Each structure stands twice: as C-alpha cells, then as structure tokens.
Amino acid sequence: MSGASEGTGGQGRGRGGAGGGERSGRPAAAGKGGRGEPRRDAQGRTRSRGRSGAGRQFSSQAPSQRSRSADPARRVAFEAVRAVHAEDAYANLVLPPRIRQARLDRRDAAFATELAYGTLRGRGLYDAVLARCVDRPLEQIDPPVLDALRLGAHQLLAMRVPAHAALDATVALVLSEIGAGPSGFVNAVLRRVSERPLEDWLADVAPADGSDAALAVRTSHPVWIVRALRQALAAHPGADADQIEELLAADNAAPVVNLVALPVDGGEEALARVIADGAEPGPLAPGSALHAGGDASRLPGVREGLVRVQDVGSQLTARALVAVPRESDASERAERWLDLCAGPGGKAALLAALAAERGATLTANELAPHRTDLVRSALAAVPREAWTAHTGDGRRIADAVETPGDGYDRILVDAPCTGLGALRRRPESRWRRTPADLAELTGLQAELLDAAVSVLAPGGVLAYVTCSPHVAETTVQVQDLLRRHPRLEQVDAPAALAEVALADLGLGGAPAGAGDGGADDGPPAEEATARTAQLWPHRHGTDAMFLALFRAPAEGQDRG
Numbered sequence: 327m328s329g330a331s332e333g334t335g336g337q338g339r340g341r342g343g344a345g346g347g348e349r350s351g352r353p354a355a356a357g358k359g360g361r362g363e364p365r366r367d368a369q370g371r372t373r374s375r376g377r378s379g380a381g382r383q384f385s386s387q388a389p390s391q392r393s394r395s396a397d398p399a400r401r402v403a404f405e406a407v408r409a410v411h412a413e414d415a416y417a418n419l420v421l422p423p424r425i426r427q428a429r430l431d432r433r434d435a436a437f438a439t440e441l442a443y444g445t446l447r448g449r450g451l452y453d454a455v456l457a458r459c460v461d462r463p464l465e466q467i468d469p470p471v472l473d474a475l476r477l478g479a480h481q482l483l484a485m486r487v488p489a490h491a492a493l494d495a496t497v498a499l500v501l502s503e504i505g506a507g508p509s510g511f512v513n514a515v516l517r518r519v520s521e522r523p524l525e526d527w528l529a530d531v532a533p534a535d536g537s538d539a540a541l542a543v544r545t546s547h548p549v550w551i552v553r554a555l556r557q558a559l560a561a562h563p564g565a566d567a568d569q570i571e572e573l574l575a576a577d578n579a580a581p582v583v584n585l586v587a588l589p590v591d592g593g594e595e596a597l598a599r600v601i602a603d604g605a606e607p608g609p610l611a612p613g614s615a616l617h618a619g620g621d622a623s624r625l626p627g628v629r630e631g632l633v634r635v636q637d638v639g640s641q642l643t644a645r646a647l648v649a650v651p652r653e654s655d656a657s658e659r660a661e662r663w664l665d666l667c668a669g670p671g672g673k674a675a676l677l678a679a680l681a682a683e684r685g686a687t688l689t690a691n692e693l694a695p696h697r698t699d700l701v702r703s704a705l706a707a708v709p710r711e712a713w714t715a716h717t718g719d720g721r722r723i724a725d726a727v728e729t730p731g732d733g734y735d736r737i738l739v740d741a742p743c744t745g746l747g748a749l750r751r752r753p754e755s756r757w758r759r760t761p762a763d764l765a766e767l768t769g770l771q772a773e774l775l776d777a778a779v780s781v782l783a784p785g786g787v788l789a790y791v792t793c794s795p796h797v798a799e800t801t802v803q804v805q806d807l808l809r810r811h812p813r814l815e816q817v818d819a820p821a822a823l824a825e826v827a828l829a830d831l832g833l834g835g836a837p838a839g840a841g842d843g844g845a846d847d848g849p850p851a852e853e854a855t856a857r858t859a860q861l862w863p864h865r866h867g868t869d870a871m872f873l874a875l876f877r878a879p880a881e882g883q884d885r886g
C-alpha cells in the first residue's frame with residue numbers, strides 16, 4: 327500500500343489509493359446540516375446514515391474548501407490530546423475544565439471524553455495503522471497534524487462514527503485549529519484508514535502470532551508493559567499469565583466511577599442519596615457505590631467531601647491496614663497513624679475518618695506542598711482534631727518534629743510507583759512511563775519503607791501499597807524489605823482483605839505457619855509472595871492495587 331504525503335490542501339489527492347475516493351466520491355451523505363456538526367445518537371455517537379467499510383460516501387469538495395468550523399466536542403478532545411502531548415498534561419486534569427468552558431452538554435461531554443481518552447489509549451495501534459498510510463516516518467509529521475490523524479483513526483476504527491462524518495469533521499477540525507495546509511493530507515490518510523475495517527488492520531499490523539510484540543500493538547500497550555504485566559500475573563496465586571489479554575482489554579475499557587462515603591456524620595445519608603440517584607451499591611467495599619453516569623462532581627455529598635471518588639481497591643487496602651490487630655502487648659494509649667505519601671489524599675481521607683471513629687489520630691505527610699493542600703481539602707469533612715497534614719520528605723520522617731517518641735501504630739506507605747495498575751484511568755501514562763523509571767522508583771520505595779520501619783511503634787502495623795503490579799515494585803520489594811528487617815512479621819494480606827471485603831476476592835492466601843519471620847535472609851520468595859495481595863482490573867473491577875502488611879515486634883524486641 328503506498329502512503330499519502332503531508333503538504334498543502336491538494337496534496338495526497340490524485341495519488342493512488344488514499345486520494346482515490348475524491349475522484350470516485352459522491353456528494354456527502356446527509357447529516358451535515360450547516361456543516362461541521364454531525365448528528366449523534368443517544369450515546370453521543372454520530373448517527374450512522376450510510377454503509378460502513380468499502381463504498382463509503384465522502385464529500386466531493388476539496389478539503390481546503392470545506393467547513394472551517396470544528397464541532398465543539400471534537401475541538402475539546404483535540405485540545406486535550408494536544409495538551410497531553412505538547413505540555414505533558416494529564417488528560418483527567420485538562421479535559422473536564424475544557425468541557426466546562428465549551429459548555430458541552432452531557433452527550434457531547436461523553437463524546438469528547440471517549441474521543442480524547444480512546445485516542446490517547448489507542449495511540450500505539452493507531453500509529454501502527456497510520457504508519458501504513460503515509461510515506462514517511464510518523465515523527466516527521468507535524469505533531470498537531472499527527473494528533474488530528476489519531477483522533478480521526480479512533481473515530482473510524484473504534485467509535486463507529488460513519489466514515490464520511492469522521493473524515494469531514496476531522497478535516498474541519500484541521501482547517502479551524504491548524505490551517506488549510508495539511509487538510510488534504512489528513513483527508514487522504516484518513517480515507518486510507520477508512521478503507522479497511524479494524525479486523526483487517528489488526529491482521530496487517532499485529533498478526534495474531536502469539537508474540538508479545540503483536541499483542542502490544544493489538545491492545546495498544548508498550549511491549550515492556552505487556553511483559554511486566556504477564557510476569558506479575560504469573561507471580562500471584564489466583565491469577566495466571568494466560569489472563570494477559572483479559573487484563574490488557576480491561577486497561578482499555580473506561581472504568582465506572584468508584585465512590586466511597588466517608589464514615590463521618592452525614593456520610594451514610596449522602597451515600598443513600600447517591601444510590602437513590604442511580605448509583606449501584608458497591609459489591610466489594612463497605613460504604614461504596616459505583617456510578618456509571620459520567621461527571622461525579624454533581625452527585626449529592628461529593629461537593630461537601632462526604633462522598634469521594636476512590637477506586638475500590640484503594641478503599642480496601644486502607645480498610646485492611648486498620649483491621650489488622652497490633653501485637654497484643656502494644657501500647658494502650660490512643661493510636662497514632664501515619665500516611666507517609668498522602669497526596670492527593672484519597673486514602674488519607676478514609677484513614678482519617680476511620681481514625682476519628684476509633685479515637686486515633688492521623689498524620690498525613692506529603693512531599694509536594696501543592697499536594698499537601700489537596701490532602702487538606704480531601705480531609706475537610708473529617709473532624710479536625712483527628713488529623714494533621716504535613717509537608718516533608720517521607721525518607722526523613724524520623725526527623726520531623728511531629729514524629730512521636732515511640733512511633734506510629736499504623737503506617738501506610740502508598741508509594742510513588744509506575745502506576746501500571748491504573749492504566750485505564752490515566753490514558754496517557756502507558757506511553758510516558760519507561761523501564762528506566764523503575765530504577766529510580768524502586769530505590770525511592772525502599773527508602774520510604776525503611777523510613778517507615780524506623781518510626782513504626784512496637785507492635786505496630788505497616789501497609790505497603792502500590793497501584794502497580796510490577797514485581798520489581800511489589801513482591802521483590804517485599805522480599806528485600808524482609809531481608810533488611812528480618813524481625814518484621816509479614817501479615818497475611820489476602821486474609822486481611824478478606825476481613826474487610828464484602829465478597830470473596832479469590833486471592834488465595836498464605837500456607838499455614840508461613841511468614842512468621844525469624845530467618846535472617848527472610849522467608850522463601852514464594853512464601854512472602856503468597857502473603858501479599860494483588861487486585862486486578864479484569865478480576866475485581868479495581869485498579870491493580872498491591873498490598874503487603876507487616877507487624878513490628880512488640881516492646882522490648884529489636885524492631886529490625
């Protein structure tokens with residue numbers, strides 16, 4: 327297949343293939359009243375008025391002469407994708423304000439979200455397809471033009487937008503946001519894309535040969551992530567490397583919004599109102615709900631901070647830390663808890679509310695001052711006497727003035743990590759992370775864990791949590807920690823989660839008598855891993871949260 331060339335409006339037309347539709351084109355199908363604003367169905371998708379696949383109808387006007395008015399939903403999606411690629415922005419932060427500024431109604435907001443998120447997630451696959459349709463490396467295409475092509479490819483291959491609408495609307499977008507120059511090129515390339523259905527493209531760019539490389543393109547993940555996830559699946563009881571395709575597919579599905587009602591005054595009533603409004607009661611975590619209807623900020627109790635958006639896996643890990651008994655002869659005074667890496671405050675809010683219920687106090691520590699501010703607002707609904715927020719490097723927590731003499735009774739280390747377990751929520755992150763990030767992050771995680779152990783009170787409980795299942799950040803980190811601190815007792819995390827979950831998580835668990843510590847080089851690797859818990863998007867509908875739990879020896883013993 328020959329490729330299309332980037333250039334002025336006319337370039338690309340008249341070349342074999344991509345421009346051919348122009349010559350054989352019929353007048354544009356209906357649905358372009360006033361041009362630029364295709365009609366959509368109830369799901370926010372453009373209504374199909376023509377056939378899909380071969381024989382699609384296209385505009386007979388030269389691209390540069392078509393409407394210059396981009397429809398607002400596509401413009402918003404384009405701006406968000408540009409901000410992500412040009413400014414390293416986060417889609418979940420840049421998209422909502424743009425949707426509000428453009429005053430998109432609910433349907434257009436859903437369309438813009440699906441278009442922006444889907445384009446960002448699917449970038450790997452769309453680039454592979456686009457590379458077949460142009461005659462130069464994609465890196466040589468002007469970045470805004472490449473993003474417009476990706477948006478067009480997503481509409482054509484994944485959103486069931488009729489080809490003529492996807493083409494016309496993308497060309498209009500290019501005309502209004504970039505200029506007339508590349509409109510012909512974009513038109514030509516997208517026609518090529520539209521010539522084959524997704525299955526044909528997949529067979530071409532990612533033949534199902536069982537290789538990780540093909541699976542990576544097919545599911546639009548970097549190949550190193552496919553390998554890391556496969557290895558993580560193999561490491562955990564209850565999961566299996568054969569589940570890799572299910573896991574990768576779950577990464578590409580938009581998650582429902584997970585909600586938690588804080589156990590504070592008014593929380594339960596707010597949750598009841600959210601459920602009366604249409605949310606489903608959460609099947610896994612107490613006080614949780616699942617909301618499928620888009621923007622959660624308008625739900626009852628959310629503005630007041632009584633109901634918060636939080637992944638169910640995060641909720642369960644925070645509750646498990648609280649449920650584990652301390653050593654029986656640990657101090658009788660009111661418990662002091664520490665969240666060492668608290669920003670933006672999701673788990674800290676739930677922990678602080680649980681602390682308030684139990685007469686304990688929480689210190690929420692965070693390195694970045696602006697994220698400490700987020701922690702403070704996250705905790706606003708929790709009684710003020712139950713928590714303090716602190717800015718500081720968790721690695722030096724022992725020097726912080728707030729650290730009490732005999733340490734903290736419960737510590738959460740929700741460490742900075744690659745985030746490979748939350749790819750479905752952060753559509754751009756899979757393309758930003760590199761294997762090189764691992765070395766830096768695993769070093770930081772180990773230092774934070776050591777700092778936490780140094781301030782863990784006798785008999786106190788430590789939870790190590792990541793939203794990554796990468797073995798270097800999880801099970802290997804646990805084995806290393808137990809080697810460095812052989813007196814720490816590893817607590818059975820699957821059992822602790824089973825204690826707080828409303829349904830069976832099917833995590834297996836540790837063999838009886840395992841993990842009691844004592845050996846100077848730590849317990850065998852499989853034993854230590856069996857006492858950790860790994861949640862999965864494809865099995866539990868949560869982020870792939872990892873949890874390991876440890877208990878310090880009681881008073882009088884070396885804390886290790």
Ligand SMILES: C[S@@+](CC[C@H](N)C(=O)[O-])C[C@H]1O[C@@H](n2cnc3c(N)ncnc32)[C@H](O)[C@@H]1O
Pocket residue numbers: 640666667668669670671672673674691692693694697718719720721740741742743
């Ligand atoms: C995974 S996030 C924590 C998420 C949080 N627990 C929640 O549930 O919302 C990790 C946090 O650690 C912070 N961080 C990074 N390095 C740190 C350090 N040296 N000390 C303390 N916090 C750090 C990051 O700024 C980030 O806010």
